[in-house]
Amino acid sequence: xxxxxxxxxVLVSAGGVFCVIGALGMLRMPDFFTRMHAASVIDTLGAxxxxxxxxxxxxxxxxxxxxxxxxxLIFFTxxxxxxxxxxxxxxxxxxxxxxxxxxxxxxSPP
Amino acid sequence: MIYVVVVTALLVTLAxxxxxxxxxxxxxxxALAGNAVGTATMMLLAIFQFIxxxxxxxxxxxxxxxxxxxxxxxxxxxxxxxxxxxxxxTEGEGR
Numbered sequence: 001x002x003x004x005x006x007x008x009x010v011l012v013s014a015g016g017v018f019c020v021i022g023a024l025g026m027l028r029m030p031d032f033f034t035r036m037h038a039a040s041v042i043d044t045l046g047a048x049x050x051x052x053x054x055x056x057x058x059x060x061x062x063x064x065x066x067x068x069x070x071x072x073l074i075f076f077t078x079x080x081x082x083x084x085x086x087x088x089x090x091x092x093x094x095x096x097x098x099x100x101x102x103x104x105x106x107x108s109p110p
Numbered sequence: 111m112i113y114v115v116v117v118t119a120l121l122v123t124l125a126x127x128x129x130x131x132x133x134x135x136x137x138x139x140x141a142l143a144g145n146a147v148g149t150a151t152m153m154l155l156a157i158f159q160f161i162x163x164x165x166x167x168x169x170x171x172x173x174x175x176x177x178x179x180x181x182x183x184x185x186x187x188x189x190x191x192x193x194x195x196x197x198x199x200t201e202g203e204g205r
Contacts, residue, residue, distance in 0.1 A: 009112040016119025019150060023126035032138055039142050043149050050153050057160055066168040070156060077179040081145055084183050088190035089138040
């Protein structure tokens with residue numbers, strides 16, 4: 001029983017850490033499209049690891065079936081929403097920050 | 111007791127997403143932050159089921175997940191096309 005708890009704790013905490021990393025990325029990225037990449041880290045890795053950890057915790061019950069459905073929901077709808085947002089942002093003039101646009105980009109001078 | 115780390119991590123994620131929502135220059139940044147808040151809340155609901163031992167909370171997480179996605183797509187559609195389209199309008203004249 002202890003092994004399941006320890007494994008759950010490891011998976012769930014890793015999911016939480018990835019959520020924080022995604023949120024930090026959302027704050028520090030220069031423009032909208034890189035922020036979207038960071039935000040999708042929360043959806044995929046963070047939520048995925050947490051859900052797998054919780055499924056371990058509940059074993060073969062109805063709750064774990066609902067968690068699997070929750071995982072599938074995130075798996076299918078999160079890319080759709082991100083695509084829609086990126087499409088709208090590009091349409092409405094959110095310019096991605098390109099390297100050659102500002103001469104040398106600060107991080108990697110050519 | 112094992113969920114302390116992940117609950118604090120999710121609360122920090124919510125706080126950071128709110129900061130992005132306040133600072134976000136364009137409206138799409140705010141929609142993105144809303145999406146992140148929705149996902150973090152869904153995870154909190156799913157975890158709360160195990161903390162409180164009551165199995166209804168994963169249903170709440172499911173409903174919240176659906177509403178969050180629908181809200182993001184509606185927001186995107188409104189700010190891209192200017193309105194949400196005529197109710198039952200013909201799909202022929204796509205903008």
